Amino acid sequence: MNNMKNNKNMKNALKWAVVLAVVLCLPNIIRNDYWMVVFVRVLINIVLVLGLNLITGLIGQMNLGSAGIYALGAYSSALFVKNTGLSPWLGLLVAVVTGIVIGLVLGYPSLRLKGVYFSLTTIGFTQVVQIFLNNMTKVTGGSQGLKSIAPFSIFGFQFDSYIKSYYLYVAFVLIAIFCAVRIVNSKWGRLYRSLRDNSDAVEMSGINIADVKVKAFIAAAIFGTVAGAMYAHFYGYISPSTYTVDISMNFVLMLLVGGLGSVSGAMFGAVIVTILPELLRGLGNYYLITFYIIIFLGILFFPNGWVEAASRPIKKIIAKRKKEESASGEK
Amino acid sequence: MSTMVFQLLITGIAYGMIYSLVGIEYTLIWNSSGLLNFSHDKLITLGAYIFGGSMIIKMNLDNPIAIVLTLAIMGVVGALLAAGIFNRLYSMRSNIFAIIGTVVLAKIISEFIRLFWGSGNMRVSGWLDKTYFIGGFAITSANIVIIIVAILLVAVLEVFFKFTKTGKAMRCVEQNKKAAALMGININRSICITTALSAMICAVIGFLVIPLVNISATMATTIGLKGFCSGVIGGFGYIPGAIAGGIFIGVVENLATIFIPAVYKDAVSFLLLIVFLLIKPTGFLGKRAQGR
Structure with a gap:
């Protein structure tokens, strides 16, 4: 029995090692700037979807406000760095704090209730965020967006090319995966799953459901804002038109394609939903409708x-x- | 000052009526099948495109014929959607799939619209674009028509649900699916009819908003979302609640422009939504705040 378990662990480790090796070699195999940008986008999306998985995949509350969280992460980090001239790493910290605040302010009113209220509130939140980003021209630059946001750097080493950022973000994703796996396989992860399956039973066991949900949402929001900061410091330019309700829906799609509730599923979904449309671009005008029909049949x-x-x-x-x-053994 | 307030009030009521209709249209589907139809704004857009883009601009039909034809097409579209997709989605094990199913459906419809009618904006000239002056007040014919049509539509729906056999059967399905099935009501057929009805109301909303916004792929996005707000504020899953909530939002957001810059008008209804969830999550008419 023990042997079998070891064997399984070995196989799992081997699988991850192969994936990691491919990921590390990718920039050397595909020497193409366009695809490098797509891959970095995949990495950013993975971080966000890993967070979304906690609230939507495990607890089963449909979060349609990822775009708002993503936007606030990007803007808080970018504005902090632009206005103070300090390092983007501090901007990342500001993004994390923003995530905690969003989790508290948005999670508290909406997660006390069951059902669709959470989806509707998060959509409303995204709309409000977009309206304010568009119209607070003095602070956010309005629909023009923010330009020339500094990239990450360590001791004077700037992550300013696509390949350098790619490797940095692979490291980010590894940390995110580590955190996500730890959460999913912990006492909290089990609690989340039980909430999805039978919340009444959990409540009967003396657990404060709303509190648990709000904490999960805070964690999800931190993943989201970090992804936002990654986006801002990679592209160097952000504008409100990126953060529409449509991309929130896309993030949920990634989760569904991979399968709800598992870390590897979330990653797989992020890869597929980001890369598949790019592969279908050969179909010209019809590539998006083909993509959505494939996804729809999948669902x-x-x-x-x-x-x-x-x-x-x-x-x-x-x-x-x-x-x-x-x-045959019994015989 | 009072003239301005009065005009804002009229505009607010007209917009509110539209939100109410949106509220009714998705509440019908929600009550009959438990599906939150996130593709409803694209159905509104589709209605507007069929009516404005094809019937009026391309084929030059008379308004009444165009209206009847569009309603018929949208009814068929609704019934097909229900028979092919919604009946499958609502029986899935988690409502996340159902919601996302309708979301992807919305994307497919909007891509279809882009491929079929192109991505440019359209304007229908001569459709409800007059302005009347009554004793110093300027009132657009669009606002008058919206208010009249909305009231008529609500009245017709009321009669349909109270006095016809189909309508009664639909209310039975809404209250208890199992019992309705035992009484010999064909649930899937009932859901088909409800969805067709809902799609036709979407088409009517499409006609009514053409004078307010250009016909474009995103014309109904905000209206659709505010329809959801009106449901929550009035009481979710309760049609009189959706009507009251819609009118409330429309009036408040228009009167709010007296105090705040007009660009933040759209934020008002979403902030109202969050405030209502904090203070009175059942909405002001809702008795049952149940989740599914």
Whole structure:
């Protein structure tokens, strides 16, 4: 038994090692600036979706306000760095604080209630954020956006090229994955899942549901604002038109494509939903409608995510073989 | 001053009526199938494009014929959506799939609109664009028509739900699906009819907002979201609540422009939404704040 567990751990570690090796070699295989930007976007999206997974994937509360969180993260970090001239790392810290504030202010009113209220409030929040970013011209630059935001740097080493930023963001994503895995597999992660499955039973056990949800939302918001800061310091330019309700929906799509509730699923979804449209660009005018139809059919027929759908037949075969083996062993 | 307040009040009521209609349209689907239809704003846009883009601008039809044809097409679209997609979505195990299903549907519809009618804006000239002066007040014909049509539509719906067999069956499905099925009501058919009705109301909203905004792919986004706000503020899943909430939002956001810059007008209704969730989450007419 112990042996089998070790074996499984080994296999898992091997899988992750292969993925990491591919990720690290990618810039050397594909020497193309366009694709490097796409890959960095994938990395940023992974960070955000890992956060979204906590609240939407595990607890099952539909957060449609990712765009607002993302925007506030980007703007808070960028404005801080631009106005004080301090390091972007401090900007990142400001973004984290912003995340905590959003989690408290938005989570408290909406998560006390069940059902769709949370989705509607978060949409409203995104709209309000966008309206204010667009119209507070003196502070945010209005619809013109903010230009020339400093990139990250360590001791004078500037992460100013695509490849340098790529490697930095791979490190960010690794930290994010570490945090997400720790949360999902902890007491909190189990609590979140039980909330999704039967919140009444959790409440009966003497747990303050609203409090747990608000904490999960704070964590999700921190992931979101950090992703926003990553976006701002990579592109060096942000404008309110990026942060529409549409991209919030896209983030939830990533989660669904990968399968709700798992860290690797969230990552897989972020990769697919970011890269697939780029691959379909050859279809010209029809690429977006093709992409959405593919996603739509996926939701209708594989509601547990594509990974699960693809691995189901394989699992069936393995289970069948095991059954046969045990049957022949009994004889 | 009082003239301005009066005019803002009229505009507010007219906009409020539109939010109310949006509220009614998605509440119908929510009550019958438990689906929150996030593609409703694209259905409104689709209605406006079929009416303005095809019937009036391209084919030069008379207004009444165009209206009837558009309503018929949208009714069919609604029934097909329900039969093919919504009936599948509402029986899924988590409402996240259902919501996201309608979200992706919205994207598909808007891409279809872009491919079929192009991405430019359209303007329908001669459709409800007169302005009347009554004793010093300027009132646009659009506002008058919106108010009249909305009141008529609510009255017709009331009669339909109270006095026809189909309407009664739809109310039964809303209250208790199992019992309704046991009484011999075909639930899937009932949901089809409800969705068709909802799509037709979307088309009516589309006709009514053409004079207020240009026909474009994003013309109904804000209106659709504010429709959701009106539902929460009035009482979610309760049609009189949606009507009251819609008118409340419309009037408050228009009167608010007296005190705040007009660019922040759109933020008012969303802030109201958050305030209501804090103070009175059931809305001011809602008795039941239940989640699904």
